[in-house]
Amino acid sequence: MTDQISKEIMIKFYKILETIHIVKNNISMLVKNNEIEKIKYISYGEEAIAVGICSALEESDIIINTYDGISNLIARGGNLNSIFAEIFGKSDGYNNGARGYFNISAPELGVYSANSFSDTGVAMGLGFALSSKLRKENKVIAAFYNNETANEGIIHESMNIASAFDLPILFVCKNSKNIKGPLPEEFLEAKEFSMRALGYEIHGTTINGMDIASVYNSAKKIVKNIREHNRPAILECITNNYYEDLSSSGLNAINKNIFDEVEFNDNSIIKNFSKILLDKSILTQKEMKNVKHEVSYLIKKAIEFSKSSVDPKPESLTKFMYADEYLNIPKQGWLS
Amino acid sequence: MREIRYLQAVAEALNNEMKINEDVIVMGEDVRESLRGVTKGLYNIFGKDRVIDFPISEQGMIGCGIGSAISGLRPVIEFQINEFTFFAFEQLILQSQRLRFYSGGKIKIPVTYIVPGSGARGGISGQHSDNPYSFLIHGGMKVVIPSCACDAKGLLVSAIRDNDPVAVFLPTRVLAEKGEVPEEQYTIPLGKAEIKKTGSDITVVATGHCVNIAIDIARKLEAEEGISVEVFDPRTLLPFDKETLEKSISKTGKVVIIDDSPISCGFSNEVAALIGEEYFSKIKAPVKIIARADVPVPFSEPLEEYVLPNSEKLEKAIYMLMGRTNA
Amino acid sequence: MRELSCIQAAYEGLEKEISRDQNVYLIKKENIFNKKFFEVLNNDILKNDKVISTPKSEATIISSATGLALIGLRPVVELNQIEDIFLAFSALIDQAAKLRYISGGKLMFPITYLCVENNVYNDNDGQHSDNPYSFLIHGGMKVVIPSCACDAKGLLVSAIRDNDPVAVFLPTRVLAEKGEVPEEQYTIPLGKAEIKKTGSDITVVATGHCVNIAIDIARKLEAEEGISVEVFDPRTLLPFDKETLEKSISKTGKVVIIDDSPISCGFASMVSSILMEEYYEYLKRPVRRITREDIPIPFSKSLKKYVLPNSEKLENAIRSII
């Protein structure tokens, strides 16, 4: 499979993978050092999906994030300065400090997120697809969701509408074998979520989401298909997700670390991919090291930039809230 | 000026707006055939690309509206039944209302939600008779509830042209009422109340179809008892025009609120609290609230009458505040 | 007496209730906390076969709890993300809250919704940061929001024994707060407020974690300036204990309401309107509302403080009317 991918793209993949990983490690450090607002957890293990899918899309295509929006954003070429400024809650951030880490979005890059951990943004994808179809823009929308939210009614409604209206959407299911108590399979007679495609007469595939080449190649093929035929499809990517717990409130205030101390630092995706790169002598150990240094440097710069960025002004609250402002809204209580 | 029905005014506003602006599209359940009459005939004029029937999937439909609004369309979404807003509540409040905020003000979501036939229609019982606007106000969404044909046209046009989600409630009980409506397309700004009748003794804050109740009572009491009642119609519930209310209260010092949504945490409570907080010194008597009791609307007529606000209750409240013994 | 945290107290009450009444079941979603959640609480409720784990399908889970109640069970549904209430709004407002009435008072739906970790202090950016109880009140559902460990246990047990749907909100800020909790099972009746601190100059109506804010400010003002503040904790938002409030207000004549849900059409507005309508003659000054603004919770720390109620705002409000 990997043979089909050119050397340049492989190197690009490697660089993005390292960037995502190091960015997440840095954020985790910042939380632990109390340098930024608390973030509940950081998840690892979805990087290959982000890189594979985002690279298979055209620039004009649209991505709907899950909570792990940061991977998609970086894979899409997001600016590290804007990303870190957002995580510092500063006005130079992608969302001017309103959004933070989870569900970060960048409308200018076509990366959107819903305000949700239940992946209800998938329904929003319908609208992007519909308007692309009506205006003949020939965009493809990649809407991400997780295995745990795959049983939400809104996902079903979206798939039914997408199929009934012939909308160009790729539903990307990140099926993590590792997370959230019992495996989702216990809840599912149909062992794979791609089987759900049967209920909507659409195409469904299951692939290994830890293997970046397989994600990229499958996505390329399916996206091409979607663009040509204006039919939705489901791409299920099997992964191993790990969470690093960073929260300090609620239950965790009683007893730290509700999560198992799993190998959240497990970077098997990168390890495997590096091995392939070495085996095929696309990159040498030294070159890899250089890439890491380069990325780390950029991130260091971005953190410095973010620290010096200004806090958003209180007036911006109203501006964020309504595009057309009126007197008396948003209503504020009595202030002396 | 010509007189047309409220519903015709709404349909006309929508039709014109679709002609003026190609981005305006209509989504909803059965909007081609149009059970409620708001979208009647639009399908034949604008075709399937701009008048889109949806399966009964409210969440998916609203989601689709949000996405298309972000990408530049201006969807007008009809809820066939007022309770369908509950199905899509997550999409309405957490997504459509908040996504702009969480994008840091980068995106605009110009969606208009139309809820035709809101409120009790008589004999349709507890699950189809709600006026769910207080929920949306609490969620921060702009809410409009026109009380006459002229307002309906102008406010709907403003709502469609507004760049945020706006929910427009069309109360069942006024849909068939006639009124003078200009032929050309015009707007009435959101957030501007109207004094539907001037008076000096007491202010009645009335919404939706209760405005007509209030006007009738005001005329009657003026003629029969010499009580001069001012009828204040906020028209937009959020943003609420408190400046005009202040003027009215400074004059009268007494307020009755009549509103057809459940009392607890409803719009009527919000107005009363606002008065208690900001215009306390101008008030000379307790604020009286005539609202729906906190129960679903019962089916049987005498029960329904007991639960809903009506002119009799309003009249009593006014007598009471005016210190008349015939209360 | 031994001390427990608020969440431990609540789950202790729940566990005992499950063992006591064969019809009580706990319905909970599978989630990230599952394995260690109860270990942390030192609670072996999971060993009980009356705990049902379900996939993430909120609307159906909450609606099917209505079905469980229909055939005589008394389900307790744990909602661990506050979004659940929005996703299942129809099932809550249009079904659970209404069906008994529509059936002509013949059916009974003894369901408890236990909403844990429900606000901004849980490190989730702005998400899961709502306090959506005002929606439920407007829908006619009974709502309980304990402010300390002792109340949490007693009120939860009452809610489970109540024959109607009751939503119990455990605010994140008080989950870890410790307090004295009796070992035996006890109930605190719904619809009874508690004066958490007596005073004579001004009444502060406070809910959830705002009760603690109010008590702190009350102590401070009393010690430093001799302003005597009465702290009124309604504990049950619906039914609301008007009588106790009347007593307090007839003494003080001045009210500030502090509540952590959006201001428009929120709980604070409801209390204020009751005062303006029914106890107007006692009021000497305007009724001040200190609440969350009608704005979602921003991530940025510098913005958050403008949106949320806090002790500084409360203090200013008290001073403005004293």
Add this chain to the structure above:
Amino acid sequence: MHKDLNKKKCLEIFKQLYLTRRYSETVVDLGDKGYIRGPLHPGLGMEAVCVGVLNAIDNNDFIGLSHRGQAAYAVRNVKIGILLAEQFGKKDGCNHGKGGTMHFNLFNEKRLFEVDSEVAGKVPIFTGVALGCKLRGLKQISVVFYGDGGMSEGWVHESMNLAKTFNLPIIFVVENNRYAVTTKVEYACSVKNLTDRAKAYGFEGIEVDGMDVEKIYTVTKESVLKVRNGSGPINIIANTYRFCGHFTAEKILNLHYRSQEEVEEWEKRDPILTWPQKLIEEGICKREEIESVKEMVEKEIIEAVEFAKSSELPTPEDALRGMYATEYPGIPRKGWF
């Protein structure tokens, strides 16, 4: 004819079909005359589905009805009078005038539940009922009816998944009358074969002719056996048709979503006509016996209307009773009056 359907049962089924039809027609008539407020959603033409299914299950199995499931009351011997009284808004109605059309409550007495009128709202509720039966070790199964329109609703999907997850004893019956109000099933539903929906969750879906009582009866009998044995849920898709509009107000709305020919084509398969014809052709009973059943039904209807008319209206203050089972002073709040 199915072996369980003897002469007595066949005539009973006819009575149920005919009573339902006459009841629906009477209600529409009374509505036109102004006795009944609000819109009506009769299931004219769809009686066979409900009658077929309910005859194939036990009397104490739990039923969640759709808003066109009036036939269920006939099958379970509910006095039509208390339904009419409810629709008249009277005290003697099955919900004491609080529910009205679409919300009849006979759950405690007859295990029939129609109280909720949300689109497919009974599907998740009855998933809960089935779960409750399993938890409590009850032998009863649950049957829930909904329409082709409801199939697009999110919680139907969630319920089907949940039912399979827990292997619940529940039968999902789709009364596919081809139109969700005015929207064609082919337009709104992304699968040609509606049984594929169940297959996507790993359980069986069966399609059946919804105008033929015997076929429905046979399919349900077989399904019930499997469901009772604990093999998990089953989805039955019954293809049927409504002869009337979505609701009574439709006739003034001037809608064109389906052709007159299509309606007439389906009307030829009207179970009220085809069922007795089949009985006579197969020599199960005589025409006179059919006629005497009809007379009986007419009498029953007249009595029911009389009962409903003579019942009293509730007192207005009743409006605030029955909201809460555990009552407290001050609720429900009612505002100043």
